[in-house]
Amino acid sequence: MATVTRAALQWDYAPAPEARDAASLRSSYDLFIGGEWVAPARRVATINPATEEPLAEVGSASASEVAAAVAAARAAAPGWAALAPLERGKYVFRIARPLLDQSRDLAVVESLDGGKPIRESRDVDVPLAAAHFFSYAGWADKLSYALGGRSFAPRGVVGQIIPWNFPLLMAAWKLAPALACGNTAVLKPAETTPLTALLLASICEEAELPPGVVNVVTGDGAAGAALVRAEVDKVAFTGSTAVGKEIACALAGTDVALTLELGGKSANIVFEDAAIDQAVEGIVDGIFFNQGHVCCAGSRLLVQESVAEEVVRKLWARMERLRVGDPLDKNTDVGAINSAAQLERITSLVAAGSREGAERRSISCALPDAGYWFPPTLFLDVAPAHRIAVEEIFGPVVSVMTFRTPREAIERANNSAYGLAAGVWTNNGAQAFSVARELRAGVVWQNTYNRFDPTAAFGGYKESGFGREGGPAGLLPYVRLTV
Ligand code: NAP
Numbered sequence: 001m002a003t004v005t006r007a008a009l010q011w012d013y014a015p016a017p018e019a020r021d022a023a024s025l026r027s028s029y030d031l032f033i034g035g036e037w038v039a040p041a042r043r044v045a046t047i048n049p050a051t052e053e054p055l056a057e058v059g060s061a062s063a064s065e066v067a068a069a070v071a072a073a074r075a076a077a078p079g080w081a082a083l084a085p086l087e088r089g090k091y092v093f094r095i096a097r098p099l100l101d102q103s104r105d106l107a108v109v110e111s112l113d114g115g116k117p118i119r120e121s122r123d124v125d126v127p128l129a130a131a132h133f134f135s136y137a138g139w140a141d142k143l144s145y146a147l148g149g150r151s152f153a154p155r156g157v158v159g160q161i162i163p164w165n166f167p168l169l170m171a172a173w174k175l176a177p178a179l180a181c182g183n184t185a186v187l188k189p190a191e192t193t194p195l196t197a198l199l200l201a202s203i204c205e206e207a208e209l210p211p212g213v214v215n216v217v218t219g220d221g222a223a224g225a226a227l228v229r230a231e232v233d234k235v236a237f238t239g240s241t242a243v244g245k246e247i248a249c250a251l252a253g254t255d256v257a258l259t260l261e262l263g264g265k266s267a268n269i270v271f272e273d274a275a276i277d278q279a280v281e282g283i284v285d286g287i288f289f290n291q292g293h294v295c296c297a298g299s300r301l302l303v304q305e306s307v308a309e310e311v312v313r314k315l316w317a318r319m320e321r322l323r324v325g326d327p328l329d330k331n332t333d334v335g336a337i338n339s340a341a342q343l344e345r346i347t348s349l350v351a352a353g354s355r356e357g358a359e360r361r362s363i364s365c366a367l368p369d370a371g372y373w374f375p376p377t378l379f380l381d382v383a384p385a386h387r388i389a390v391e392e393i394f395g396p397v398v399s400v401m402t403f404r405t406p407r408e409a410i411e412r413a414n415n416s417a418y419g420l421a422a423g424v425w426t427n428n429g430a431q432a433f434s435v436a437r438e439l440r441a442g443v444v445w446q447n448t449y450n451r452f453d454p455t456a457a458f459g460g461y462k463e464s465g466f467g468r469e470g471g472p473a474g475l476l477p478y479v480r481l482t483v
């Protein structure tokens with residue numbers, strides 16, 4: 001009888017690209033000021049970081065254009081504040097609905113403009129953005145319950161500056177509570193990812209929001225700096241600690257209220273009794289979600305020594321299966337790095353890690369020729385003083401360190417200038433709570449990571465900033481308590 005030789009089973013994913021034509025992009029966009037689309041004096045192109053192709057021309061607002069937006073918000077403020085809270089809530093609800101109706105369009109544009117995998121923009125960014133508007137729509141007429149029965153007034157005009165890692169979601173985190181509390185807003189998106197904020201401006205127009213209640217001025221860091229120094233009553237900023245400090249200095253001694261959501265170097269702590277396979281999934285989600293462009297990324301992995309070998313072996317095996325490439329492919333796990341500047345930052349910090357003596361392991365994968373890419377990477381033999389253990393890399397790079405006792409884990413986790421988030425992996429509930437209580441981190445996840453909910457507060461300790469976003473706590477920065 002003839003012997004049948006079987007070929008080893010080989011299979012791969014077929015490409016599954018989301019249709020790009022779902023995105024109804026125009027070739028150029030104006031500034032959204034006082035309910036009108038106002039032609040800017042200067043425009044710049046925003047590009048697709050996965051291909052380096054230009055997507056559209058957007059305004060690069062000057063200080064006087066920013067001032068015009070603030071004036072429009074000022075003019076709209078008394079009417080918006082005087083509106084019955086239930087009516088304000090209805091407007092916020094009317095923004096949430098089209099976010100869902102247009103979710104495919106928004107997800108495609110978010111992935112094109114910023115490089116994040118479509119699976120994430122489709123399943124996380126867009127639905128969570130809508131959920132924030134829905135949630136705060138419900139709070140608009142119940143503010144006194146959130147504020148402990150105190151009397152309050154809206155702050156007035158708020159200047160909001162957001163980063164490029166979650167463009168639409170950060171716009172929602174900022175605008176939804178501000179509007180619910182009766183403020184008017186000027187939003188400045190990041191230079192590399194302005195498009196979904198402009199689509200959101202169109203949605204505000206469709207929702208027939210009174211003119212000037214929401215204004216969107218695209219532009220660079222100078223436009224952000226101009227907004228901070230304009231006639232605003234409050235500034236809300238998410239971005240780097242360096243810019244956050246500069247803004248705090250600029251506003252010191254004024255009565256402009258400020259909240260800052262800055263960087264992080266969050267510890268993801270795995271105890272020996274944890275469900276290791278589940279923890280490995282959480283580590284991957286913690287650091288490779290959104291290419292590691294996440295302020296609360298679990299970028300310091302602390303593993304109990306007794307299971308370190310097993311965790312690293314399984315993590316590496318899992319990393320080698322990550323699919324890096326086309327952000328619009330539904331099978332992609334890790335997309336493009338957001339910009340050339342961010343790729344340069346990641347590359348130089350990773351080089352510092354190797355120079356300082358840590359062992360670098362990057363997965364071998366074919367990276368596209370055009371665009372900005374970095375392979376998922378882990379570092380072993382990391383000392384607490386290494387730059388890769390101290391500084392925020394904001395890329396797909398995890399630094400692995402070990403510990404022996406819970407006390408040592410807590411001390412190592414807290415040994416950071418930052419304090420945004422942490423993860424604790426253990427099957428012992430009492431240990432999870434006792435460790436979490438001692439961590440100086442705004443959010444501590446137990447046996448999960450990077451889970452966000454509009455009803456939960458998010459924010460930092462130490463150099464990760466101050467003020468909370470999300471949930472009833474996220475309303476407080478947008479009111480002035482009067483009694
Ligand atoms: P960034 O400079 O702080 O940018 C955040 C926002 O602030 C952007 O809209 C930016 O505009 C604007 N901006 C820049 N300079 C300003 C100024 N002087 N005054 C007011 N606004 C200003 O952050 P980045 O340069 O994009 O990223 C650098 C590092 O920041 C990253 O490596 C990461 O460590 C950290 N980061 C943290 C978060 C977070 O969620 N916590 C998000 C992004 C970045 P332009 O984009 O037009 O410059």
Ligand code: MG
Pocket residue numbers: 046047048049112113114192193194
């Ligand atoms: Mg872009």
